[in-house]
Amino acid sequence: MTDRAIPPPYPPPHAGEGRVGARPPLRVRLALRDLDAVTLLALPAILFVAALFVYPFLYGFVLSFKPKAGDWLANYRKFFSDPFLYDTIGATLWLAVPATLINVLLSIPVAMRVRRLQRRRFLTTILVVPITLGTVLIAEGLLNYLGPQGWFNRSLALLGFGPVPLVHNYTGVMLSLIMSGFPFTFLLTLSYITGIDPSLEQAASTLGAKARARFWHIILPLLAQGLAINLCLSFVQTFSVFPSAVLLGSPAGATRVISIAAYQAAYEQYDYSMASTVAMIMGFVQLAVVTLILSARALVYRGAVGGGKG
């Protein structure tokens, strides 16, 4: 706020606008609340997001209550009475919850080690590659690599284990969620941990706290906020798994996730109302879990958050 005092919040009179002075009080009043020509620069982007994100969401919400046949709740009643549809929630949670927990919990000890590494750029660069390539390519790669004749099963055979079925089932999707999800959670956790002021840990060390005590009493409480956000982001991503569930899983069986149900409603049955219903239910479940995580965090730890981050 302090360095903002120097430039005038409204353009000088010669800025080329004819209406200057027409209603100076209102203009000045608005400018004092930081509403001027510069603020208007945000308008196109706001309108764009409103038109192509907020409006479609509301449209989909309303559309979900306008089924092809039946009363306004018919789609929701159909979803929750047909096991072929409502089972997808369980199937998706059965993938998303373990994958999220594995990714986030593993990222903590790894990030604790890597943060002391001087040259960690090589590692972070390699980990960005699977994020960049995306789930479709990871799925195709894992089909080769984990397949019955792939390198992974050949290596297991060298160690004396028989071929393990790793693709076209639950395991394949889980492994792809870890391969494309872990780099994301790890880089996020790493940035939170490196953001914690190292002098706090040094102080505890000086006072005789061992590494384990330093982690539980200093790092973890300061990390709680970041971990909650990490869990939320990671969960909503894994909950909306689609390409790998189709390509690497068994899309008619164990990995028939909720996004497949939404896709089939929209592009195989052309029932956009039902598709919107499934999308809304997907959104509700994500919202519920995110709310749960954030309120659990508030219960576990109350206090200053951020740990010396700017």
Added chain:
Amino acid sequence: MAQHKSIAERLWAIAIWALVIFFVVNVIATIAAVAVNSLGTRWFGAWLPAGFTMRWYISAWDEFQLYDVLIVTFQVVGAVVLFSGLLGAPAAYALARRNFPAKQFVIVLFLLPMMIPPITFGIPLATVLYQAHLGGSLSGVILANLVPTVPFVVLVMIPFIEQIDPRIEAAARVFGAGTGRLFLHVLVPLLTPGILAALLLVLVRTIAMFELTFFTAGPDSQTLVVALYYAVYAAGVRANQSIDAMAVVYMVTSLVWLLIALKFVDPTQIVTRVKREAH
């Protein structure tokens, strides 16, 4: 903190590093499996293919109409980069320089399309685009891809703009620069690294953006990643090596830009800019 470590601590450290190495080896092997298969003549029951050839690339180029797909991909990516810059950069400037009422609300509005996964909002978005007769066309694909990238540019650029001292702009005004000259001679040169970083990240993300393109693309507006999905989905129709040749073309397209992007940004920035604003 240089104390002597117990055996348990050493074992723990070794276990963690073994895990990291195992993970990295698997990532490299997964990608290498695609590349090796695309170059192999016949690969069955062995560690490596019987021989190496380039012919799968030629057949993939014809079978999957890769030329057309690549043209569409570059058109989509180019338009998305251009428009997300044009819409996002001015908004970032406004949000960085002004503290208007409801600013927090606007920030949340920009955060939501990045936090909510594309699958969740993609189907209602595609429905609206089809209603507007934009679905299945190039412009529909571009509009859908802009939904997460415009907020992304805004949120990535806000810190870049905040670090520029407003007094520099004030000084330019004092010396008589109008808005146009201020923009061209002061803001653009100072903001170039920020704009470049944001747009390169948009480029990399758009090449890999599967869901939104998949929901809105018609037969003539598929990008490379969607074409790859359809090819893998219909595996068995075409030779496996041919699909992998297309996968390699996709990887090269994406990783070249990633390498360029990494000249300007830290790898962690690809995920962490989201978090900075998420507090």
